[in-house]
Amino acid sequence: MKLYDSLTTKLKEIDVPKVCIYACGPTVYDYIHIGNARPLILTDLIIRYLEHREIKYKYLLNITDIDDKIINKSQEGNVSEEDYATKYTNAFLEDLDNLNIKSPTAIIPISSKINEILSFIDSLIKKDFAYEADGNVYFDISKWESKYGMLSKQNLDHLNNGERIEVDENKRNPQDFILWKKTTTGKKWLSKWSLGRPGWHTECALLIDDFFKAPIDIHVGGIDLKFPHHENERIQYMAKNSREISNVWLHNGHLSIDNVKMSKSLNNTIKVKDYVKDYGSNSLRYIFLNSNYKQPLNITQEAIDQSIEWVSKVETLLKTINWSTTIGEFILTNQTPIDDDFNSYKYVTKFRAILKNDLNTPMAITLVDEMCKNINKQMKTKMIDLTYSKLKYILDILGFKFDIKKLTIEEIEKVRQWKEFISNKDFESADKLREELKQENII
Structure with missing residues (x-):
């Protein structure tokens, strides 16, 4: 390194x-x-x-x-x-x-x-x-x-x-x-x-x-x-x-809040416990990792909103793969990720090289985005290759923590019922059940 x-x-x-x-x-x-x-x-x-x-x-x-x-x-x-x-x-x-x-x-x-x-x-x-x-x-x-x-x-x-x-x-x-x-x-x-x-x-x-x-x-x-x-x-x-x-x-580097250097003497600090309560720890980690560690970093509401959007995007993807594979809608394969020319993507090798080069975390975030796009493309075919497991592995090394549940029999049945409502165009019942599934952190 x-x-x-x-x-x-x-x-x-x-x-x-x-x-x-x-x-x-x-x-x-x-x-x-x-x-x-x-x-x-x-x-x-x-x-x-x-x-x-x-x-x-x-x-x-x-x-x-x-x-x-x-x-x-x-x-x-x-x-x-x-x-x-x-x-x-x-x-x-x-x-x-x-x-x-x-x-x-x-x-x-x-x-x-x-x-x-x-x-x-x-x-x-x-x-x-x-x-x-x-x-x-x-x-x-x-x-x-x-x-x-x-x-x-x-x-x-x-x-x-x-x-x-x-x-x-x-x-x-x-x-x-x-x-x-x-x-x-x-x-x-x-x-x-x-x-x-x-x-x-x-x-x-x-x-x-x-x-x-x-x-x-x-x-x-x-x-x-x-x-x-x-x-x-x-x-x-x-x-x-x-x-x-x-x-x-x-x-x-230094941290600033809305272009003013963060300082207790200026009374413009944000306590960790308050930030985590309001926005979650993944949001703060994303903000830090999406910038080079040596550079000064300006925390704005726009930056916080961007981080929340990114975290939500990744979390939704992980949850979707989780419940979809559990009910058999998607199938996880052991195939190595390859491009259109049948060359291996080698995501973990790329990731390792990125971190070895002075912890280039913005590039690591870009790699995660690339992997998410690849998975979204695969979701249309309902066949998900090893990009998914490699994504989870890389997210763990970066220190992100997503609460992806192992579904119970009752929860699996509830997801099946939700999909059935959609299939039958009973959108009122589907929306009601969807809210329940969201509250239970399933979707």
Whole structure:
């Protein structure tokens, strides 16, 4: 598989017997929004592709359950930080399930790794890449000036003090960032430096170091995290281990709502739970997959309507084949799909090549459309070849989930009765029964 690496800005080949993947999870102070879902669905696609190719993988997702936002929100609600974080962690896991996202190999809340973080920070101090000041510990950027900024293409000279960087008199350099924060508010842990809690940028570097014990193959995340989070994460890992943290940095593009960048500060986010409730998870997945993952994506009502129409088209096709073959109206054959010149379509081979080329999902959607047209053409002959089973297979790898029922004897009889009403031109009875079948998710 070739993937675009944000660090080198080149396509890189991933060809290892076991693929190690890390994705940045949420800070659990609120429900996740659809922007948070984009890298998760991107990673899910990679996992599904690897499973399809029978390639082993380890996939780690973190949970940030220590954060100032969690402290502030929990205090506002007069609940403990643990209870507050648990509530939104559970909500996040429910969103993953509703989005039909496969479970990672591990999901680790950072609060369970405090001892490991302390050891990680201590090793950076001993290597003279970090320093303590008034109970806080900072990473010393001056020791890594030649490497820092490479991922985000930032020049240290252009980072204005106080503009992108938090001003802190304890820092030796304005760009230095905190690894351990001395604090008197919220949950804190005892370290040799102070009572405090870890800095956000350290947790991902530590988790990768601790869980994989070696550099990973793919690091997934939104482009908004490239600087400063991923930049600071990368430099810490390099300082401790003298090697790159990841072979490929896979960054997805920004999300906008009606041409305005989606942001909690602008109050224009759409929560995943609300989107799924209103439009379904297949709709959101289609919107993401119908665009190149690297590109910014504008969510409009027109785009949502288009996605709903596409999902409905595919679902209706699958249901029609399902009930039609069940009552014997259509026959499924084991014939290989061929064109007019008797050449095999080789849909799965094409699909595999499409995903191998930097996850070209818009082309994959086009292939699905082509397959649907082929099946619709076959429906006129009432003989359906293996295009149907290959279509279901490809839809599953793409992560779409359609509720196609295995019909009971009673339901089969109801479908037969509906077709009989139509045959007898009893359209009033047919329409009434059709509505029942639609309500029962049969047609």
